[in-house]
Amino acid sequence: MNRPLTERVDALAEAVRIAGDVLPEDLTAAAAEVVARAGDRLRLPDHTVVALAGPTGSGKSSLLNALAGQDVAEVAATRPTTSEALALVRADGAGPLLDWLGVRRRHDLGAGTGLVVLDLPDHDSVVTDHRLEAERLVGLVDLLVWVLDPQKYADAAVHERYLRGLGGHRDVLLVVLNQVDRLTADERRACHRDLERLLAEDGLAGVRLLDVSARTGEGVAGLEAALADAARRREASRDRLAADLAVLGGRVVEACGSAARGGPGPVDPLVDALAEAAGVPVVVEAVRAAGVRRAAQVTGWPPLRWLSRLRPDPLRRLHLGPQDAGHTSLPAPAPGQLARARGAVRAYVDAATAGAPEAWVLEARRRADPAPDELAAALDAAVAATPLPRRQPAWWRVVGALQWVLLASAVVGLAWLAALAGAAALRLTLPEPPTWGPVPVPTAALLGGLLLGASAAVLARVLAAVGARRQARVAEARLRRAVAEVADRLVTAPVAHVLDRLVRARSAAQVAMAGRSRRR
Template sequence: MSLRLDERLAALDAALDAGDGRLPGPLVADARTVLARVRERAGLSAEHTVVALAGATGSGKSSLFNALVGADLAATGVQRPTTSHPLAVVVGADPDADGPTRLLDWLEVGRRHALPAGPVGPPEARAGSPGRRALLADGLVLLDLPDHDSVVTEHRGRAERLVARADLLVWVVDPQKYADAALHERYLVPLAGHDDVVVLVLNQADRLAAGEVDAVLQDLRRLARSDGLDRARVVAASARTGAGVDDLRDLVGRAVQRREATNQRFGADLRTVARDVVETCGPAPQGRRRDVDADRLIDALEDAAGVPTVVQAVRRSAVRRAGAHTGWPPVRWISRLRPDPLRRLHLAPGPAAAADVTRTSLPPAGPAQRATAVTAVRDHTDAALAGAPDAWVLAARSRLDTAALPDALDHAVARTHLLPERPVWWWRAVGALQWLLLAAAVTGGLWLAGIAVLAYLQLPDPVTPVWGPAPAPTVLLVGGVLAGLLVATVGALAGRLGARARARAARRRLRASVAEVAGRLVLTPLAAETDAWATCRAQAARAAGR
């Protein structure tokens, strides 16, 4: 389904906004000029269709103009150039009325005439040819342009300006210069895609024989196809004899009555510049950004942030803390002599507020790690923008603040929760049990010491209860020590298993922190750039669609 002119305008405008600073400056300037011209024309009279007669010197353009309107309004003659200023004929309305006045002021046409709609020519001429269909359509604004090959630069400039603003373009050629390279390369080739609003008129056809007219028309159609104007209408006419003039007038009249030429002309202008934008944007992204795996990028940033070192420190610190709570109390102090690995890195568990202002003592990333991180960022950027023009890739790289990555990663590691501040509940339970066992062993030792003192003093031995195969104090002493050592061993094994689990959990949290930094400094800016690229191309493709 074809877009309305306002929809095509909005789509191209969105494409240019998305490609701001990425698309070539001349292309953007040309596109903005087209947008402004289309908006200006859309705000003017929709009841009038501007038909411009353009041609080279000597093509008989002004004579054909007079023949179409049935009056000698345009000056003709042998002196060249004949037409220096454009001439307008407004059919069916006073050219001084508000609608045509604003339109002609925008066209910058000062010479204006008004003709009534209906039969062409004086009454006596119309009466003499009652079957004639020579009618001027109401709403026609017919322009006679200066010669496009005039030796006067100012004349050519006026012609080119009106060629860009007319709704329907009638190019008048003659049998001698219809294949002129300057006409085709400078004017017709740039109009490729404007088939619906381009008419090629072979004037002065009376100078050719009937067979020659057909041959020239066939060759003119071939040239039009090579210019990209496959559907352009080709008409043979003679302003001197009037042959073909009625056919051309009817063709123009139908275009005026349908009131589609304005939308067709400026829709084609928008499609042409939109196609240029699409080509500049390169191939469609096709969801590449979603398909690009960020794991390799995060892996490289983890390595640069020292995450493996931190994870190892978490495991060792968790083992140390578990031993400090579950080990045999008489030798626990030995474990405290070893420094806490996390504390050495300024990563000991503490308040979250303190983590926001604390830097770690991790060794800075080495050259290999930094190179790996930078390479990973660049590779990820290139993968996400695969197929994009260099301007988009360079713009994306300029948005990525890789210089801020080291500090941001260090801060992310510092604020990551690695270990709980308080001991785990089962550490406390095992610790309490250890103290009970130690108390039992101390009780048994003191009991045995008391018995030994009594024996040394040769006092009567107290009655000592027997628990199983040994006296109670011996059971308390030996059992308390052995049980304490056994509990310490089991606690150490459980502590190591728990330390591994805590190290894995810390690794997940550290990776999430690193991923947040990657998202903020790399992935989000890159996504904005790839989204802008996709939007630019998609909107331009929409504006370029028929």
């Protein structure tokens, strides 16, 4: 898809903004430099800037003089003479552009064809400043003409250090084989074919290769025509930016890896490990025990209810009562529990980031790596803030009231029997108590109250245990949800955010590298 250049620049800037702290520093810097340069270049005059680049002795300065039709650059046969870039200007109003390029030496030919040709210092200069200046300008110009000579065109250093890295800029590159006048016809053809082979090995198959002799003028007209055509179409600057965007966007896409991801990862093992570290099993058992204790206090046989009050409330002991808030008194997670929790966190991150580049996996691990103290505090706060079930079923009150009725019955029966026994001891005559079948009513009241009270207490205890287990399951579900929220805040959400950044950065980089290639 052929996207507007400004959209691609913005996309590369967006990709760097999203993923800048994960991408290699050199890639981030290079992308930022291209974005800044694009903004500057698109505001400058739409002239075409051509650079003559190459190694020492290739004849760049002689070629510049041939293009100018006069001696504008100093030439020496045995040593490099270009220590500072020289601009051959055939463009009106090129001053701001050359100022931006940082080129001071200028020769104005007066013809306003929109072409600026730079003679660069040698790339293999022994003077470091000359070499750095050449590399700087190569990164800024619109069209690059790489000048080689028959003696050093096959130099491995030239191909490995320079030409091989220009595969993404093939549409804004010309290669010139200079000094062909020194070769016979057969040698020229052989040299030309061999250079084409080397360029293909460099990833530059199909790049235009011109045979030129700056000394005799052979081939100079063809080079002039190619440069004039580029200046006339005024697309070289945009083509160069497009090539830079494609290269940098491609590098960002490569750094973001394949679009395939490992998915959200299994959450249950993570929650299980964190729940254990949070003391959820301890709290669940405390909820069950507290439910049984409260039921005994309400439904137990009244004379023995005080015994249940001798045992401390399991929830209050853990600071999980209604009046408690903020933190619990649960024991701190044991080292083994913390180790299992951190192992579960690592397993989740690895599963969620499966297939992602190593840098993004490391970023996800860094984001989802809470310190042990932070993790323990977050889990404790989650447990403390979880409302635990404390419901008292209505049947408790009914049984409790019944127990008092049965106790009263037993007390009345006991008092009646005591009165009868006392009267008999004092030889007093009292009416015979009524009977319930063969059993006197006082005896039935006493024994019935005791037996039914004990039976009610036992049955209530069994039912209360069932209800306590049900409340414990409710508590466990609520506590696991609270722990899952901690897992989401400290682990799953940070990992999802990193993976979302990865996808968005990759998409933006794909936009930056998307453009229609135009072959010269």
